[in-house]
Amino acid sequence: AYRLVSGLPVRDHVGTVELTAVPEGTRIDYHVRSTPTVPGLGLVLGPVLKQGIAGLLGGVVKTAEAR
Numbered sequence: 001a002y003r004l005v006s007g008l009p010v011r012d013h014v015g016t017v018e019l020t021a022v023p024e025g026t027r028i029d030y031h032v033r034s035t036p037t038v039p040g041l042g043l044v045l046g047p048v049l050k051q052g053i054a055g056l057l058g059g060v061v062k063t064a065e066a067r
Contacts, residue, residue, distance in 0.1 A: 009041060010034040028057060 013034035
């Protein structure tokens with residue numbers, strides 16, 4: 001788990017990553033909770049964060065599979 005303390009216009013941003021062994025390998029569950037500091041920003045920031053996290057996890061998977 002992590003807590004973001006600066007860098008985005010949000011407060012109370014907490015992310016949790018859970019890795020679970022499954023027959024096919026490892027399942028990754030990534031949960032994020034945050035409160036935008038600007039009204040309506042969540043409509044834009046949500047998809048941006050989702051895309052960024054997907055890219056990050058894709059890089060993690062690619063690196064792990066190369067080992």
